[in-house]
Each structure stands twice: as C-alpha cells, then as structure tokens.
Amino acid sequence: MYGLFSSKRAALEAMRVLADQHRLCYGVIGLEKLSPNKPCFRFMLRQCAGACCGQEERAAHNARLQTSLQSIQVQCWPFPGAIALVERYNDEVQMHVIAQWCYLGSVLEPRDGQALARQAAGFDADGYKILCRPILGGQAEIIPLW
Numbered sequence: 001m002y003g004l005f006s007s008k009r010a011a012l013e014a015m016r017v018l019a020d021q022h023r024l025c026y027g028v029i030g031l032e033k034l035s036p037n038k039p040c041f042r043f044m045l046r047q048c049a050g051a052c053c054g055q056e057e058r059a060a061h062n063a064r065l066q067t068s069l070q071s072i073q074v075q076c077w078p079f080p081g082a083i084a085l086v087e088r089y090n091d092e093v094q095m096h097v098i099a100q101w102c103y104l105g106s107v108l109e110p111r112d113g114q115a116l117a118r119q120a121a122g123f124d125a126d127g128y129k130i131l132c133r134p135i136l137g138g139q140a141e142i143i144p145l146w
C-alpha cells in the first residue's frame with residue numbers, strides 16, 4: 001500500500017512527481033493514454049526515458065518505478081501486538097496504547113493497557129500519520145503489551 005492521500009487528485013499528483021523525478025513514462029504507469037507505435041510527449045522533451053517506445057527496457061523502467069514507490073510506501077505495523085507509547089512530563093507518566101497505528105486509549109500502568117490492547121484495532125490513517133515518525137524513529141519509549 002502506498003501513500004495515504006486525501007484525494008485521487010493528490011495521489012495522481014504524487015505519481016507525476018515520482019515520474020518526473022525518475023524519468024518514468026506517464027503512459028506506461030497509466031497517467032496518460034499512449035498512442036500505438038508512438039513515443040509519449042515527455043519522451044520528446046527527454047523527461048521520459050523511453051519505456052513507451054522501446055528506448056528503455058520495461059524491466060528497467062519497472063524497477064525504477066518500484067524503487068520510487070518505496071518513498072511513499074505505507075509502513076506495516078512493526079510489532080506482533082499492541083504497544084504502550086510512554087509519555088513522561090515531569091513526574092507524570094502516561095501510556096498511550098496503540099495497535100495497528102490505531103490509538104486505543106491512555107492508561108497509567110502497563111497492566112491497564114492489556115485490557116485496552118485486546119480491543120480490535122483497524123487501520124487508522126490519521127493515527128498512522130501522527131504516530132509513524134515517533135514509533136519508527138526509535139526515540140520514543142515503547143512498552144510491548146503482547
């Protein structure tokens with residue numbers, strides 16, 4: 001899964017940006033229709049490496065596409081179960097229980113988080129956007145709850 005875009009238009013714009021950065025063909029990746037036996041317009045501008053007209057191997061084009069998509073790939077939940085994200089402020093400690101990027105609630109003790117962790121968690125796009133960096137960044141204090 002790639003992106004998390006607010007609209008189809010935003011997703012298409014992200015694909016255009018990737019195509020421009022990596023000289024991918026708009027036609028081959030489905031952003032434009034290709035005319036049979038004709039290179040795309042961007043090939044003539046040297047913005048497409050030529051996968052549309054045989055100037056570039058499709059395999060090489062597709063490998064660049066896969067590489068470029070990694071930059072917008074949604075990260076899988078990296079834990080076998082729920083976690084508590086520990087927040088400390090002076091002497092106060094709060095633990096935010098999270099599973100599958102979904103915030104389930106806050107508790108004061110890890111054992112209280114176990115009950116919350118048993119709730120079914122679906123994927124939460126807003127949670128993902130907020131939590132991805134602190135959880136994957138390796139600087140947050142995390143307690144596994146599984």
Ligand SMILES: [Zn+2]
Nearest residue numbers: 025040048052
């Ligand atoms: Zn092209």
